[in-house]
Amino acid sequence: MSLSKSSYTQYNRKNWEDSDFPILCETCLGNNPYLRMMKDKHGRECKICERPFTTFRWQPGKGARYKNTELCQTCAKVKNVCQTCMFDLEYGLPVQVRDHELQIADNIPKQGANRDFFLQNVERTLAQGDGTQPIAAIAENVDQAAHDRLKRLARSAPYYKRNAPHICSFFVKGECKRGEECPYRHEKPTDPDDPLSRQNIKDRYYGTNDPVAEKIINRAAAQPTLDPPADNTITTLYVGNLGLAGPSQVTQKELNDYFYQFGDVRSLRVLEQKGCAFIEYTTREAAERAAERSFNKAFINGRRLTIRWGQPQAQKSAENAERAMINPVPSVPTLPLPDGMASTSRGRDIGGVPLPPMPPIFGGPRKLVVPNVRPPTLAGEPGSSKSGVYYPSQDPTRLGAKGDIWTVLNCGAMAMLNIEAISPQMDANFNAKVLNYKIVDDGKYALYRIQITVDTYTWTVERRYSDFDAFDSVRFSDRKKSFLPPKKRLGNLDNEFLEERRLELEKYARALLELEVWYQKQRKTQLLAPHFSQILRFPPICQFISFQVFIKIEKRENCENNNEEAVAKDS
């Protein structure tokens, strides 16, 4: 059969390929976005089908060797591989690995007229489509699990070391005279007996006897799995590799969007500084499902997340911490606490995430937590909680519903904000109430009507839960300190739940009000933090009044001056 350009149009003859751009993988293109390529029309014969094709030659980034295309585009499309490195375009894996995982066994003809005929047919199919549909055996495979496995085997980033110059053969013989100028690598060569050094293009293309592929397949077989811990109460998963704190980090929302598919998420806490998160599921089954399906498989924003089971040690430390919190009664010999007294209803929670209060099965002192750090101004306050509590029954929050706020505020070192016990400010003149709620937008979400009273001013705002959530994530960048009631995914429009949520939000709003005004006082500023005044829609005048109410108008004259100033500033 003649191989000439003139046979191009003839029926049943080999075509000479003429292309404008090569089919390449990211690694072969290199890290430089500004790339110059040399095109050589019909420059060489394809290493597989032996037909002339248009070759491209380019330097993939600084310090890399020049690369050029080895396969013609038809051959590359048949196997969905890079024209240069012959690795799969989607996963960057050898053909043999991909075919092994996807269980593709396409015995395409390898030589002579059979091969030519096969390629001719392939080209005809390609010409009919728009060039984007996959062809040959890869097109038919839709096994999602196999694709997941391949994803796990694949590199997450391009591997530019592959573009490094070859090892200098003169250096290997010990006679390279070029020294510094030598563009080849002066390194110790790999062991010639190593099977990896015995590769050839045809084997790699057809996926037979590829030593690299064998190595990868063996490694995949030996890959670790994540065993669920023996302790059945653990429903928390650790998620790592979220990236450095900043805009590129995987956000809480993205995590939630991914992980809620495995079951109900009770809580999700992101430690931005550490680049990790803890996800607690409501059931053990969900947690196991999540661990199994996401271990080494979870990709968010191109990052492969690290999945581990939560550590049960936190349980002990949490117990110890709480045990120490009840003061020994003076002049009574110390007795060991009965187990039930100190046990916490959710001691295994590693993060200390505030949860809605559990039904009081046992009235133990589960919420009696005293802050480690306290605002210095309050050090001598007579109402500080710790001094008077000797028995769980003395705990003012023991049976009340304020428990969660109590705990939460402790986290933020705001013990003085316990509404009833400590803060006398929360009265008819200074209050926040969630009056009612309504379901709007055809049952999409619930809107809560909040009434805020400051001195003689009263106004209402309508907010939905996600408004608070958005505010909260800004306000408490350290999620430990947040005391917003947790999100609920399903059934979050039941009347029962909404009523409960209303109460929780009321507590939240009150605590927030107290907290912000306290901060305002601490910082000696006239205005509330802008995002806070926005969420409760504080009129400018009330911002100042709240401040006044809080400090009980100590220096009236001074304040009045300030008031005028503030008003002047606002206007």
Next chain:
Amino acid sequence: MSLATKLRRVRKNPPEGWATIEPTLEQFEAKMREAETEPHEGKRKTEINWPIFRIHHQRSRYLYNLYYKEEAISRELYEFCLQAKLADANLIAKWKKQGYENLCCLRCIQSRDSNFGTNCICRVPKSKLDAAKVIECVHCGCRGCSG
């Protein structure tokens, strides 16, 4: 080509002062002959012509300096040397231009001969290049002749 042959081709008697530069030019000629007859074994294809380019550059530079910088030879003698092809007039013409004062050879500024229509790597100023990397241009073995 020996110096005598070159002189014979000009068919003119050398002007005054020829005797002062003749020994140096003889030496250049001898070096050139040596470079021409040197065996190529063990050299890369591109390396073979490098000594020729270098001696050619040196000889042109010698006459250029004598006439333009030191003004030690007369105009007649300088033009006689150019006529006898002892110096490369085209190369010297480039040296007079700003930025080309140290140009190594004419091939290195022939951008038509390169893939992307650029000059040779030796024409890139050192400040624009990776400091650690040693370059040797393929045309004449120049290690940088710009800044």
